[in-house]
Amino acid sequence: MKILVTGKNGQLGRELQNLCPIEHELISLSREELDISDRQMVETVIQQHCPEVIINAAAYTAVDKAEKEQNLVFSVNLDGALNLAKFCKQFGIRFIHISTDFVFDGQKSSPYSELDEIAPLGVYGASKAEAEIAIQKIFPESVIIRTAWVYSVYGNNFVNTMLRLMSDKEQLGVVADQVGTPTWTGTLAKVLFALVKKESAKGIYHCTDLGVASWYDFAVAIFEEGKIYGLIPRDKKLTINAITTEDYPTPAKRPSYSVLDKSRLTKELDVELQNWRNILQQALSIKAQKL
Numbered sequence: 001m002k003i004l005v006t007g008k009n010g011q012l013g014r015e016l017q018n019l020c021p022i023e024h025e026l027i028s029l030s031r032e033e034l035d036i037s038d039r040q041m042v043e044t045v046i047q048q049h050c051p052e053v054i055i056n057a058a059a060y061t062a063v064d065k066a067e068k069e070q071n072l073v074f075s076v077n078l079d080g081a082l083n084l085a086k087f088c089k090q091f092g093i094r095f096i097h098i099s100t101d102f103v104f105d106g107q108k109s110s111p112y113s114e115l116d117e118i119a120p121l122g123v124y125g126a127s128k129a130e131a132e133i134a135i136q137k138i139f140p141e142s143v144i145i146r147t148a149w150v151y152s153v154y155g156n157n158f159v160n161t162m163l164r165l166m167s168d169k170e171q172l173g174v175v176a177d178q179v180g181t182p183t184w185t186g187t188l189a190k191v192l193f194a195l196v197k198k199e200s201a202k203g204i205y206h207c208t209d210l211g212v213a214s215w216y217d218f219a220v221a222i223f224e225e226g227k228i229y230g231l232i233p234r235d236k237k238l239t240i241n242a243i244t245t246e247d248y249p250t251p252a253k254r255p256s257y258s259v260l261d262k263s264r265l266t267k268e269l270d271v272e273l274q275n276w277r278n279i280l281q282q283a284l285s286i287k288a289q290k291l
Contacts, residue, residue: 001196004029004051006036006084007058011152012098015185016057021193027051031058036080046087053094053196056084059128063102064251066124077127082134089139096195098188099204101148101180103129106255113261114146114204122252132204143195144204145188148258149218152185153287158215159280162222166232176216176242180258181208182276184283194269201268206260209276216242218276225281229288 001024007013008028020026027049034045036058046054060066060076081097088095102125103118120126135142151157159182165172191207213221219240226232245256262273 001025001053002027002049002051003053003055003196004046004049005055005057006034007031007056008033010057010059011150011155011157011185012057012188014154015152015189016055016192019186019189019193024193024196034058036083037075039083042080042083043087046091046093050091051093053096054084054088055192055196056081056095056097059098061124063122063124063254066127067122067251070123073123073127074130077124078131078134081131082138085135085139085142088142094196094199095135095139095142096192097131097135097142097144099132099144099146100125100128101146101208101258101260102255103132103146104255104258106178106257108257111259111261112206114206114264121255124252136203141202143201145192145195146204146206146260147183147188148208148260149180149182150185150188151182151283153283153290158182158218159222159283162219163226163231166223166226166236166238169238171239171241172219173241173243173247174216174219175245175248176214177244178254178256178258179212179214180255181211181260182213182218182280183208184276184279186283186286187273187279191265191269191271194271198269205265205268206262207265208260208262208273209279210262210273211275211277212259213276214242216240221277221280222284225277225284229281229284231284231288231291 008030105119151159
């Protein structure tokens with residue numbers, strides 16, 4: 001397959017380049033090479049490369065900044081996604097789009113299924129929710145993957161931020177009343193290539209690692225595993241305090257519960273998901289090897 005990936009320099013874009021099976025030809029493009037909000041540019045690039053599959057890993061993901069940059073957020077997350085969907089339909093290209101747990105309001109206390117009603121709390125979530133609706137209306141054969149709490153070896157994410165702070169600080173406060181599931185880009189990339197292989201796949205799927213954690217749980221695990229893999233000094237003393245969302249107000253409201261039900265994914269695809277803590281160990285091991 002010839003696969004075109006948008007968002008080349010993002011966490012997922014870089015992981016897709018690392019893990020692409022040898023039988024595929026991967027064309028990864030940065031925003032400079034393909035600004036998905038530019039309709040004419042999208043058409044020109046698609047005609048130039050003639051891919052069989054497009055994976056849209058480009059997105060505006062700065063959740064708090066999004067509250068003040070609504071036009072920019074929607075131009076990328078909604079208009080850009082629609083540009084890709086429209087030309088994929090026109091040229092007979094499979095379209096795989098990445099969405100988010102932020103399309104939900106977090107009022108449930110059991111895992112969200114693909115059929116649950118979406119009700120985003122902020123601008124970022126609204127842009128992704130509207131994109132989902134529009135993509136399904138314009139090109140129902142598209143695949144939409146909702147994921148959550150994504151991190152990787154690269155870039156700015158919770159894991160890398162925590163590793164940096166934990167090496168410098170003596171005390172940290174981390175929110176304990178927001179619950180979800182951490183997801184390594186390695187897991188997401190493998191699932192995306194499995195979806196490429198399953199040509200009959202369409203509609204919405206949920207993909208995260210397995211298990212449930214609060215941000216506090218995640219932080220404690222990062223500290224414990226980080227010391228094991230030498231990413232934090234082994235004799236480091238640190239107090240991690242569990243705090244509430246009210247203790248750490250942010251511009252964007254976040255869902256208090258956003259665990260996703262992965263049963264459709266595991267039933268239909270030949271993929272084996274693992275607990276988030278086991279996956280964190282794998283990711284930190286890889287990060288340590290790169291140092």
